[in-house]
Amino acid sequence: DGSDTDIVALKNYMDAQYYGEIGIGTPPQKFTVIFDTGSSNLWVPSVKCYFSVACYVHSKYKSSLSSTYQKNGKPAEIHYGTGAISGLFSQDYVKVGDLVVKNQVFIEATREPSVTFLVGKFDGICGLGFQEISVGNVVPLWYNMISQGLVKEPVFSFWFNRNADDEEGGEIVFGGADPNHYKGNHTYVPITRKGYWQFDMGDVLIDGRSSGICSGSCAAIADSGTSLIAGPTATIAEINHAIGASGIVSQECKTVVSQYGKTILTLLLSERQPKKICSQIGLCAFDGTRGVSIGIESIVTENDGSAVGWGDSMCSACEMAVVWIQSQLKQNQTQERILSYVNELCDRLPSPMGESAVDCSRLSSMPSVSFTIGGKVFSLKAEQYILKVGDGPATQCISGFTALDVPPPRGPLWILGDVFMGAYHTVFDYGNMRVGFAQAA
């Protein structure tokens, strides 16, 4: 429903790099699809798609060629943040590896207007999420695999090969996990919100130090359909600062630091409730649990007499400053150093869902970024969270982190995409409603 929009909007199929082959119909018509744990529908382009260029450059399903096709005909539409598809529901056999899933309802897409689907090397998407987020409440392919007794164990697992030199891209295993592709035991955490493969995650550490925002707890989703790791802007700005990634300069952020930085520090030192500080200094209202924007446009006059306006972003900037200052205080930094550091962080704020470039020659000096899951620390080295684009002297390095802000109670939320799942072999255990991570091999 509408409340899920923020999360679906994250899906960045443009960068999703791992895809496999399935067959639909009898005889099977082949399609390349992304196996996506962040959605729950299966869709492929339809031969009845006439007005979208994307359909002309991808394989298309033709029901008349299939002896097992059954008409459904209900209209369907899925809105992703990076595009939308629409079409009709149909029903047919779906071949996944050696498995044949009978009577699977899927979407024949007749419109794919987004450039995302035009440029994508994949034809469609195979959702491996829960039925709760399935458009049209369609029974997902994975559910039918289980109910039709095709797999012994209700478990599937992902291995992404992050070695760019290898031809093999990775492997999805239905029915269990391949011991050749992980080391040691998996650490399992329970699913906390059925729909997505969502679980509770602890602190995020930068070079072993707490970044603050998840020191209580954060929600996280294991999402094979997203390339990068997405998390709260405040933490991504800290990571950007630590790895030297470029950011956008936020005037609101700098204003909060210069005008209210000392006050925030004083209030934190006097052990006021951190969540109430921004409302106490008048930048946010307080809704009982956290600061919320007061929705007032403020106008200040610059020295040259020009008027500068700012809006609700002052509240967000203040809340970030509180988290940063609090985290620095815990590290016993001096007040002067804290304010200087926080001011520097304002220069490192990431563009929402944007990419950040870093200096390739500095990889060896970049810190590890770690995620606490099930009480264990899962670290990523720079080589694991920096993506390289191009070859030789033209190589560019892109940070594997991007910003996504989901407010409480659903957030703060982290999306652990391929960058994380590449480092850690991931088991999706439907039978026990849990997700497990182990070092990938």
Next chain:
Amino acid sequence: TSATDGLFRINLKRRPLDENNRIAARVTARATESSRSSIRKFGYRGTSSLT
């Protein structure tokens, strides 16, 4: 794929990140941001549901 051990393996292909898909991603991101602004402006709550 092989089912001898009860595991059904599907090989995945990998697409390296390249300049073309990055440019396309930026175009899409801008379009998304613009549509989000419209949603906010008109107070529309988008849905991902059966039409």
